[in-house]
Amino acid sequence: MEEAAAGAKAIIAWGSCASNGCIQAANPNPTGAKPISKVINGKPIINVPGCPPIGEIMAGTIVHLLTFDRIPQLDGLGRPKAFYSRRVHDTCYRRPNYDAGLFVVTFDDENAKRGYCLYKMGCRGPVTYNAYGVTCWNNGVSYPIQSGHGCIGCSEANFWDNGPFYQHLASFPGFGIETTADKIGVAVGAVTVA
Ligand code: SF4
Incomplete structure (x- = not known):
């Protein structure tokens, strides 16, 4: 090399x-x-x-x-x-559902069929920086969230260790339905710096 x-x-x-x-x-x-x-x-x-x-x-x-x-x-x-430079969460078409507190709770529930936010299914869009919410994959065909699965944060360092994937994040410290992605980003950034 x-x-x-x-x-x-x-x-x-x-x-x-x-x-x-x-x-x-x-x-x-x-x-x-x-x-x-x-x-x-x-x-x-x-x-x-x-x-x-x-x-x-x-x-x-x-x-x-x-x-x-x-x-x-x-x-x-x-x-x-x-x-x-932007979080997946910032360009996500499901973001209005997040802001309104409308979440998928299991992959086969009615809210999943309605296309609600996947945050409680472990979506790491709020802490992942990537343009894929705009570019998508395969010549703009789709991306995980559009396919009904939360972001796993693959463009972040140590993403595999950072998980959790597929876990309910409702009790993630500092989060609330009214909490904005900016606050989440600042909080996660502070933890990362520490
Ligand atoms: S938590 Fe995930 S599914 Fe929900 S708005 Fe953010 S990026 Fe989209």
Whole structure:
């Protein structure tokens, strides 16, 4: 990998495996899996996480490099801000249901059929930064929430360890129906910094 990187202007870590280690780096990480940023030194590294990552985001990152001859603005996790600066929750079409306190409680209940918010099914959209609520996957066909499943937060570092998936989050500390995503983001950010 170091030999291949030697002449590179910058390195794009494509997908969650390359960006943050993904599932094989999850605790207890028996193989010692690690992201590219922990293998290569001295080169700009652009993380484009997602499991799977989204083609349009990769294309946009490469086009930026070729057009402007410099790496795009990155966030604290090395992700292009153009695609990772907003929470999934901020662009989710189910957000009005969240704000109104209308939630799916089991995957087969009437509220699931109505398309209510998946927060209580473990949706991690409020703490996940990704443009997929806008771009979707497969040429704009769909994305997990549109298919009736909550976001699992795959573009966040250590997402596999951070879970919980499929768990009822009603008692998540500091949350309430009237709590906004901004407050959630600030609270989670403070915990992360700590
Ligand atoms: S919690 Fe999930 S399903 Fe509900 S509005 Fe936020 S992103 Fe959408």
